Amino acid sequence: MGLDFILDELKLLREQALMREYRTIESAQGSYIQIEGKSYLSFCSNNYLGLADHPRIKQAAIAAINQYGWGTGASRLVAGNMILHQELEKKIAEFKGTEAALLFPTGYMANVGAICALVGREDIVIGDKLNHASIIDGCRQSGATFRVYPHNDVSQLESLLQRSSKHRRRLVVTDSVFSMDGDTAPLPEIVEITQKYDAILMVDDAHAMGVFGQHGKGMIEDYGLEGKIDIIMGSLSKAIGSIGGFIAGNKDLIDFFKNKARSFIYTTALPPAACAASLAGLTLIQEDTTLIDKLWDNIRYLRSQLSKFISNISGESPIIPIIIGSSEDALNVSTRLYENGILIPAIRPPTVPLGTSRLRISLMATHSKEDINRLIDTLKNIGVLTHGNAKHVKEGYAQTDVG
Numbered sequence: 001m002g003l004d005f006i007l008d009e010l011k012l013l014r015e016q017a018l019m020r021e022y023r024t025i026e027s028a029q030g031s032y033i034q035i036e037g038k039s040y041l042s043f044c045s046n047n048y049l050g051l052a053d054h055p056r057i058k059q060a061a062i063a064a065i066n067q068y069g070w071g072t073g074a075s076r077l078v079a080g081n082m083i084l085h086q087e088l089e090k091k092i093a094e095f096k097g098t099e100a101a102l103l104f105p106t107g108y109m110a111n112v113g114a115i116c117a118l119v120g121r122e123d124i125v126i127g128d129k130l131n132h133a134s135i136i137d138g139c140r141q142s143g144a145t146f147r148v149y150p151h152n153d154v155s156q157l158e159s160l161l162q163r164s165s166k167h168r169r170r171l172v173v174t175d176s177v178f179s180m181d182g183d184t185a186p187l188p189e190i191v192e193i194t195q196k197y198d199a200i201l202m203v204d205d206a207h208a209m210g211v212f213g214q215h216g217k218g219m220i221e222d223y224g225l226e227g228k229i230d231i232i233m234g235s236l237s238k239a240i241g242s243i244g245g246f247i248a249g250n251k252d253l254i255d256f257f258k259n260k261a262r263s264f265i266y267t268t269a270l271p272p273a274a275c276a277a278s279l280a281g282l283t284l285i286q287e288d289t290t291l292i293d294k295l296w297d298n299i300r301y302l303r304s305q306l307s308k309f310i311s312n313i314s315g316e317s318p319i320i321p322i323i324i325g326s327s328e329d330a331l332n333v334s335t336r337l338y339e340n341g342i343l344i345p346a347i348r349p350p351t352v353p354l355g356t357s358r359l360r361i362s363l364m365a366t367h368s369k370e371d372i373n374r375l376i377d378t379l380k381n382i383g384v385l386t387h388g389n390a391k392h393v394k395e396g397y398a399q400t401d402v403g
């Protein structure tokens with residue numbers, strides 16, 4: 001008895017091809033990484049611009065360590081609040097076109113902390129079915145009534161809002177770029193509907209910052225929706241190549257979260273060097289969009305190559321899913337890629353709905369055309385891309401919307 005159930009649960013995971021294991025990277029993060037002494041071409045990082053190992057970001061972090069040391073020793077509200085936290089928050093607000101911003105140690109904590117502070121038992125939170133796990137966890141932990149609408153289905157969102165008038169507060173929350181499908185939310189329509197019903201709108205822009213928008217500011221810039229979103233959440237851990245999450249919004253909202261978001265209050269402040277790295281990443285994007293342009297060249301190239309084989313590739317972002325179907329098949333394909341020197345882990349339930357296990361390709365600005373060609377050739381060689389399997393892929397994808 002006691003912990004016996006652990007063995008049973010692990011056995012079950014193995015039998016269902018759902019056991020998760022990680023590989024150990026022995027090099028810096030980049031489009032090429034070293035594992036067990038061998039070089040692998042990586043197509044699975046959110047480090048879209050290659051900033052995680054960029055000389056300017058490393059330099060900024062090192063300089064900050066020399067000036068401010070490493071740790072912060074306390075929560076922001078006790079004695080951990082340092083000048084670089086303030087500077088970074090100012091910069092984020094500027095980037096997002098809001099009055100203020102608040103840093104959290106991670107994006108996960110920003111989502112959970114913000115949602116739990118905003119809504120409780122008398123309230124309702126309504127979200128897209130494919131929202132990120134951190135949003136879902138926030139919705140569940142908040143104790144609010146939690147409803148989901150089918151992926152990007154604005155009319156279902158509206159009907160949920162119509163039927164929710166008895167609740168004290170109504171919060172609508174969506175990803176801007178969906179992390180496992182690479183497609184985007186119809187934000188202008190969602191803004192209109194939430195305004196119509198006087199609900200609060202929160203948008204998770206984690207995958208859009210440094211990728212979308214004329215200046216890489218994110219999906220809100222892309223759609224020209226500055227000032228129209230009540231609460232913007234983001235992460236510095238993806239295209240910005242650093243670590244940390246944030247909420248951006250008006251000053252009162254930020255003061256509210258400072259006082260109410262438990263994952264902000266009861267945790268130690270980020271190291272100042274992490275803030276320096278984020279600041280350097282944001283400055284770099286502001287000065288020069290070369291890396292973003294290069295990323296989009298790669299996105300267009302790979303998507304056009306894949307569309308010769310797959311008729312309905314989801315989305316228009318650096319995240320490109322190839323739906324395989326069963327967890328076992330997805331795992332096998334991933335293993336074959338690995339044997340060929342390419343790292344793309346299989347994404348399986350519960351991260352994605354049952355029957356839609358997939359390869360989630362993500363592109364970086366630092367990939368070359370040769371890298372992308374090698375990926376396509378390998379996918380052909382191992383039988384993932386054949387003109388005959390387009391139908392299979394399509395059917396697999398269609399299941400995402402029902403599940």
Ligand SMILES: *Cc1c(COP(=O)(O)O)cnc(C)c1O
Nearest residue numbers: 106107108132179206235237244
């Ligand atoms: C990665 C991610 C998060 C969490 O951000 P971290 O900084 O990695 O904790 C939140 N939302 C979405 C959509 C994400 O993809």
